[in-house]
Amino acid sequence: xxxxxGPSDDPRVTLDRDLGVFEPVPPYPPRTEREAEFYTLGDGxxxxxxxxxxxxxHGVLRVVLKLDGEKVVDLDPVLGYLHRGVEKLCENADxxxxxxxxxxxxxxxxxxxxxxxVMAFExxxxxxVPRRAEYIRVLSSELNRIAxxxxxxxxxxxxLGGLTPILWSFIERDEIVDMLSxxxxxxxxxxxxxxxxxxGDLNHEFMSRLGDWMSRATEQIEAGNDLLNENEIxxxxxxxxxxxxxxxxLRMVMTGPNLRATGVPFDVRRAHPYSVFPxxxxxxxxxxxxxxxxRYLLRMDxxxxxxxIIDQCLHQMPDGPVMAKLPRxxxxxxxxxYAAVEGPRGQLSTYAVSDGTDQPFRMxxxxxxxIHLQSVGVMMPGHLIADTMAIMASLxxxxxxxxx
Amino acid sequence: xxxxxxxxxxxxxxxxxxxxxxxxxxVAGQPALPATRPSDEMTSPIFVPNTLWQAADPSxxxxxxPTDITxxxxxxxxxEAARDDARWGGALEVIPTKADYVLDxxxxxSLWPLLSGLACCAxxxxxxxxxxxxxxxxxxxxxxxxxxxxxxLIVAGTLTTKMAGPLVRLWEQMPEPKWCVAMGDxxxxxGRYKRSYSTVEGIDRVMPVDVYVPGCPPRPxxxxxxxxxxxxxxxxxRGSWPERPVGPTVPQEV
Amino acid sequence: xxxxxxxxxxxxxxxxxTGPIRQRHDETEMRIAPGDVVAVMRxxxxxxxxxxxxxxxxxxxxxGQVMQVVYHLxxxxxxxxxxxxxxxxxxxxxxxxxxxxxxxGAEWMEREAYDMFGITxxxxxxxxxxxxxxxxxxxxxRKDFYLADDAARSPxxxxxxxxxxxVPSNAPAAALVRRTPA
Numbered sequence: 001x002x003x004x005x006g007p008s009d010d011p012r013v014t015l016d017r018d019l020g021v022f023e024p025v026p027p028y029p030p031r032t033e034r035e036a037e038f039y040t041l042g043d044g045x046x047x048x049x050x051x052x053x054x055x056x057x058h059g060v061l062r063v064v065l066k067l068d069g070e071k072v073v074d075l076d077p078v079l080g081y082l083h084r085g086v087e088k089l090c091e092n093a094d095x096x097x098x099x100x101x102x103x104x105x106x107x108x109x110x111x112x113x114x115x116x117x118v119m120a121f122e123x124x125x126x127x128x129v130p131r132r133a134e135y136i137r138v139l140s141s142e143l144n145r146i147a148x149x150x151x152x153x154x155x156x157x158x159x160l161g162g163l164t165p166i167l168w169s170f171i172e173r174d175e176i177v178d179m180l181s182x183x184x185x186x187x188x189x190x191x192x193x194x195x196x197x198x199x200g201d202l203n204h205e206f207m208s209r210l211g212d213w214m215s216r217a218t219e220q221i222e223a224g225n226d227l228l229n230e231n232e233i234x235x236x237x238x239x240x241x242x243x244x245x246x247x248x249x250l251r252m253v254m255t256g257p258n259l260r261a262t263g264v265p266f267d268v269r270r271a272h273p274y275s276v277f278p279x280x281x282x283x284x285x286x287x288x289x290x291x292x293x294x295r296y297l298l299r300m301d302x303x304x305x306x307x308x309i310i311d312q313c314l315h316q317m318p319d320g321p322v323m324a325k326l327p328r329x330x331x332x333x334x335x336x337x338y339a340a341v342e343g344p345r346g347q348l349s350t351y352a353v354s355d356g357t358d359q360p361f362r363m364x365x366x367x368x369x370x371i372h373l374q375s376v377g378v379m380m381p382g383h384l385i386a387d388t389m390a391i392m393a394s395l396x397x398x399x400x401x402x403x404x
Numbered sequence: 405x406x407x408x409x410x411x412x413x414x415x416x417x418x419x420x421x422x423x424x425x426x427x428x429x430x431v432a433g434q435p436a437l438p439a440t441r442p443s444d445e446m447t448s449p450i451f452v453p454n455t456l457w458q459a460a461d462p463s464x465x466x467x468x469x470p471t472d473i474t475x476x477x478x479x480x481x482x483x484e485a486a487r488d489d490a491r492w493g494g495a496l497e498v499i500p501t502k503a504d505y506v507l508d509x510x511x512x513x514s515l516w517p518l519l520s521g522l523a524c525c526a527x528x529x530x531x532x533x534x535x536x537x538x539x540x541x542x543x544x545x546x547x548x549x550x551x552x553x554x555x556x557l558i559v560a561g562t563l564t565t566k567m568a569g570p571l572v573r574l575w576e577q578m579p580e581p582k583w584c585v586a587m588g589d590x591x592x593x594x595g596r597y598k599r600s601y602s603t604v605e606g607i608d609r610v611m612p613v614d615v616y617v618p619g620c621p622p623r624p625x626x627x628x629x630x631x632x633x634x635x636x637x638x639x640x641x642r643g644s645w646p647e648r649p650v651g652p653t654v655p656q657e658v
Numbered sequence: 659x660x661x662x663x664x665x666x667x668x669x670x671x672x673x674x675x676t677g678p679i680r681q682r683h684d685e686t687e688m689r690i691a692p693g694d695v696v697a698v699m700r701x702x703x704x705x706x707x708x709x710x711x712x713x714x715x716x717x718x719x720x721x722g723q724v725m726q727v728v729y730h731l732x733x734x735x736x737x738x739x740x741x742x743x744x745x746x747x748x749x750x751x752x753x754x755x756x757x758x759x760x761x762x763g764a765e766w767m768e769r770e771a772y773d774m775f776g777i778t779x780x781x782x783x784x785x786x787x788x789x790x791x792x793x794x795x796x797x798x799x800r801k802d803f804y805l806a807d808d809a810a811r812s813p814x815x816x817x818x819x820x821x822x823x824x825v826p827s828n829a830p831a832a833a834l835v836r837r838t839p840a
Contacts (some may be wrong), residue, residue, distance in 0.1 A: 026792065034784035053520055054551035060522050060567055081567040083789040085600035085805075087774075088798055090601070101596065104562075107524035124483050161808050170534035172714050188524060188621055198808070253713050254765030272684070272732065272739070288743035305684055338685055338730055340714065340741055349729060350507055351717050364728075366767075400523050401453075402566075403789060566791050599805050600788065601798050 021157045024049035034105075036343045038076050039090025046383070054079045056159050063388070068384075070384050077373055082180040082228030082403035090220040090363040095121055095195060095330045098363060100215050106366060106401040109148040111141045112337040112343035113401070114193040116383065117363060119339035120352040121275060123196045128328070132320040133197035133202040134276045140180060140192065140304040140315040147176040148344040149299045157228060157298055159393040160237055166231075168224055170301075179209045179310075180239060210314075217307060225300055242379040242391035245290055252375040255368050256346025258395055262290035268342040279316070282309050292394035299396075302344075331358050345369055345396050367401035406440040431441035435604035511555070511581065512638040514543040515631070518554035520574060522561025528621040529560045537624035544631060556634065557611075558627075562597055564606040575611045583638070585630055586613045589620045596620065659684065663736040674698055676745060687741040692754040695744050700840035702731060703742070703760050709733045710740060713761045720751075720801050723803070725752040725777060747777065749800075757783035774799035 024047040030036035041047070045068050052060040060081035066074040078156050086105060090098045102117055103110040115137060122129060129137075153167030177187045182208040184192035184199065228234050244252075246262040259266055267284045269277045285301035287294040332354045340349035346368025353362040372395045379391055453600040488500045508580045533547065563571060565597055575584070586607050591594030594605030607613060615639060617630035660683050665681055667688060674697070677689040690698050706759040710731040719726040725747040731740045744754055756779035757764050761813040768779040769788040779785055787794060798802055 028792070031786050031792075032784050035786060052567060053574060055519055059561075061527070062717040080791070081564060081570075083564055083566070083602050084597045085602050085798060086561050088803075089597070089600055090807060091799075104524050104596075108527060123685075139451060166530075167535050170531055173530060173538060174534075174536045187623060187793065188527060250711055251760075251762050253761050271734070272737070335682065336682070336685075336687065336741070338715070338741060340739075349715055349730070351715055351730065353719060361721075362717075362719050364715070364719075366715040366717070370766060370770075371763050374763055378762075391705075601803075601805060 004358075013015045023174055030034045031144075038064075038066065038074055038268070039160070041066070041067075042073075043174050045073060047114060050388070056155075056392070058155070058397055059390065059402075061392075061397070061399055065378075065385065065388065067385065072380050072383055072385060072388060075377055075380055075388075078402055079373070082399050084404065087402045090117075090360055092252065092359065094358060095332075095360060097344050098194060099195075099361060100189075102365065102404075103191055104400050105365060105404060106305065106343065106345065106348070106369065106398045107188060108151050108398060109144050109344050110189050110346050111144045111192065112341050113365075114190070115141060116339055116341045116343075116348045117177050117350040117352065117365070118193045118195055119341065120337045120350040121330075121332070121360075123337035123339055124335055124352055125195070125330060127196050127326065129274065129275075129324060130321045131318045132201075133322045133324075135313050135317050136198050136202060136322060137193060137278070138275055138280070139310055140183060140190075140198075142309045142313070143176055143180060144190075145344045146303050146306050147173045147180075149303050150176070150394075152344075153224060153228070153296075154300055155396075156390075156393045157234070159235065159389040162234070165224065165227055168227065172220060172291055173200075175213060177204060179213060182206045182209060194323060196326045196365070197321070199323075201322045201373065202317075208215050210310075212269060214307070214314075215311065221300075221303055221307075229297070229300075235293060236389075238296060241292045241387055242394060243289070243291045244375060244379050248378060249290070252378060254343065254346065254375055255371070256344070257295055257298045257302060258346065258372055258375075260284065261294040263288040268340050272340065274339070274341065280309055280312050282312075292390055295396075299344075313364045329358055331356065340366075343368060345398065345401070346372065348401075365404060367404065369395075369397035369399070369401040370404075373397050373402055414601060434526045439606060445601060449501055459571050508639055512558065512635040514545050515556045515634070516548050516554050516647045517544055517556050517581070518561055519547045519549050520557055520571070521587075522559070522563065522567065523590070525590075525621040526535065527562035529558060532624035532627045537628060539628065539631070540623050542631065542635070543627075545598070547652065551575075552579065554578055555581070556585060557590045558585045558587050559607050560587040560621075562588075562595070563607050564609070565604060566602070568604050568610050572610050583614045583634055584611055585615045585617060587617045587619075588622060588631070589618055592616045592618055660686065660736045660738045665736060670701070670708075671698060672817070676784075681738070684738050685741055686736075686738045687743065687812060689743045689745045690749055691759050692744045695727075695757065696759075697754045699757050699760055700743065702733075702742075707735065713757070714739065716757070716764050716767035716771065718777050718799070719773055719777040720749070720799065723749070725749055725775060727754050727771065727777060729757070752777040753780055755779070758782050772796070776800065800829055 006317040025039055026035075045066055048065045048067055050063040050065060052062045058295075062076065062081065065072050066076075066078045084104075086101055090101050093101060098117055098121075099114050100232055102113050105113045110176060110296075121127075134223065149167040149170040154166030154173075157165035181187045183202065184190040244254075244262055246259075246264045249259050249262045254262075255266065255268075264287060265284050265286045269275070269282075270284060282305045285305065287298050287300050334354055334356045336351070336353050338351045339348060340347050341349075347366075348368060349366045351362070351364040351366070353359055355361040373392075376392060376395065380388060383391065447574055519645070521527075533545060539545055544556075549595060551557075555578075556580060559571065573653055574584075586592050590603070591607045593611075594603060597603040600622060604610060615634045616628055617628045619626050622630070661681075664679050664681055666685060667686070668675070671688065671690075674690050675688055676692045680687045701706050710733040712732040713729065714731040714732050715728070717728045717730075719728055721766070724745065727744045727747065729741075729744070731742065747754060752775065754777060755828055756768055758768065758779075758781060765784055766783060766788060767770040768782050769785060771777045771784050771791050772779065772782075773787045774797060786792065790798070
């Protein structure tokens with residue numbers, strides 16, 4: 001039995017209009033089973049709307065929480081506040097223009113968002129990428145992964161209330177991103193990968209900054225870890241929170257660190273190797289508890305593995321061109337291709353359909369954050385409101401990717 | 405220079421559509437398009453009036469629509485609500501005083517932004533607020549979560565039609581005096597999503613904008629420059645912000 | 659490219675395939691009718707020699723003549739990605755059974771395909787719009803939904819005056835719409 005929020009009971013306050021828009025319950029009758037089940041309140045329950053603008057930094061996500069006191073009983077995420085129609089715009093754009101359209105999907109890790117369609121197009125057109133270009137791609141994308149995980153660290157702590165780690169992680173991220181800007185020209189939406197290679201070769205400024213940073217990187221990351229890993233408040237709040245077991249995680253089609261924290265060692269770089277990853281030595285960190293702390297510690301382990309990969313790339317970098325020789329106007333034969341990369345959030349894949357013209361016929365982008373937000377409905381019931389943000393932060397969603 | 409400078413042939417621009425050369429389409433099966441200039445065949449433009457946001461009193465910041473939020477509608481009808489009630493003057497308020505100047509300095513040096521990061525530009529806004537490019541030097545660090553406590557709305561990120569409603573409501577909930585900064589190409593004019601079916605092409609279609617900061621995303625230094633421009637604006641206008649231009653600033657024929 | 663895997667698939671699903679199994683690079687592709695989706699997916703998921711327990715992607719495709727739903731699966735028995743195309747959905751009322759009984763995570767992917775194409779997934783408990791507002795009337799990714807910029811291909815000749823002037827007035831409407839097999 002829902003109680004609507006009408007005008008206040010105090011006769012001194014008169015509202016001309018009922019502020020209906022603040023009601024979390026939609027104004028139309030439920031259209032699906034799940035909607036009917038969710039929007040029916042049990043005894044003593046109420047709705048709270050965590051609106052599209054809220055202090056958490058993940059972006060514009062609206063979650064309707066069904067509460068029993070302070071415990072969350074159920075929740076319904078409402079997406080679409082950042083839906084920009086990227087797939088439709090890609091259908092009307094050239095194959096090359098797709099790269100810059102697809103950048104802002106997961107804007108903190110945009111090199112991975114570029115890599116996935118670029119790989120799909122290279123498969124469509126049977127283009128072979130030069131080895132130096134592949135190594136540069138791995139190098140820059142692993143740097144991007146470290147920047148993304150540093151940001152995750154900051155946000156995780158910020159959503160729990162700690163204000164210092166985000167300042168530290170933005171220092172970290174600014175350094176890496178300034179390095180990448182000397183390589184690619186941009187700080188965030190890099191637009192660096194091209195079909196058949198990368199845009200420009202490594203330059204002296206980038207290499208000197210990278211060498212300088214690599215010599216300091218380990219201590220900086222250790223310092224960031226020491227700030228939080230042994231912090232009792234942090235650990236006690238995150239341990240045992242949002243637990244998910246591996247069977248449920250596979251049913252919810254989770255990938256990336258969220259899946260590896262439940263014990264399944266699935267990493268696209270090893271399960272379905274692409275680029276030059278077969279030649280690189282790195283481990284796949286896995287944890288088995290499946291709670292927020294496991295996801296956090298796993299991402300810190302992944303930073304260390306990324307540093308290993310960068311080191312090997314620098315030592316094994318071959319000479320050669322950085323771009324394959326391609327015609328200016330790309331017109332592949334009709335066909336379909338699918339390519340998946342392991343992004344910092346999970347598997348990011350693209351399914352490209354070509355019809356023989358110079359525009360992609362269909363470019364379907366599969367984003368990991370979209371999938372992981374579904375599992376919030378599985379992880380959250382039973383926890384308190386204060387844990388809501390912790391669980392969502394530990395899944396590391398980026399709304400640009402969720403909403404496309 | 406030993407180049408033979410040949411006289412350039414006079415370009416034959418033609419006189420009209422019947423004179424146009426055909427541009428062959430590079431997609432097989434499509435007819436060739438005539439290469440006319442758009443201004444030759446200009447039809448009447450479609451101008452979408454801004455119905456989302458208007459106000460009643462033309463001297464108020466949002467002249468056109470009556471305020472219907474609270475019981476202060478009668479108060480708004482007297483016209484007193486449109487005046488800046490932080491002025492000290494009373495009858496003397498037409499004469500700007502040193503008190504106004506000090507008030508403007510106070511306002512400009514502690515602008516509290518509202519956390520309204522929508523997309524990628526939000527990351528650069530956060531980067532501007534953190535240690536390396538520190539916005540706290542100008543008093544802008546406290547990003548308020550509630551619009552009731554915020555001075556400036558930095559819209560960072562693409563505005564979609566679904567989000568336009570909540571964003572306009574946030575703007576209306578902010579108490580006056582308030583300013584708006586459009587950060588990023590998507591908020592200035594729609595940016596790379598200009599032709600999309602679900603984005604608003606520039607937030608100036610739904611709310612008045614004071615400073616536009618272009619870029620995709622703008623560098624933190626760019627946002628700082630925009631905020632300093634806003635401070636200059638506040639200082640120069642001496643608190644008379646109701647008189648700034650409002651409404652879509654996109655030319656009608658585009 | 660796993661040739662023996664192709665032979666195994668043909669042996670197992672021979673009569674349910676509506677086209678030849680194609681392989682290219684590291685992908686194997688099979689086409690089935692929409693009615694067979696439940697049986698084929700359950701077989702791929704449950705059988706111990708196939709073990710396709712990982713649904714990688716669920717996409718809708720509008721080819722202009724028919725609609726398709728494309729599933730990408732991964733298993734550790736083969737190094738290839740498996741692509742299952744449920745082909746032949748009509749463009750007027752596309753219906754296909756839902757796979758949420760196997761993977762609960764497919765729910766939102768099917769919601770997205772419904773929102774963008776109008777494909778009804780029978781058995782999905784929560785088939786409502788996910789990106790567009792709930793009162794939105796069209797399905798944006800269909801081929802008959804034109805962006806304002808797609809003027810040369812739109813029978814409506816574009817919305818903005820700059821695009822209108824570029825369209826030849828004598829072009830037949832049929833020539834402007836791109837219809838391709840895929």
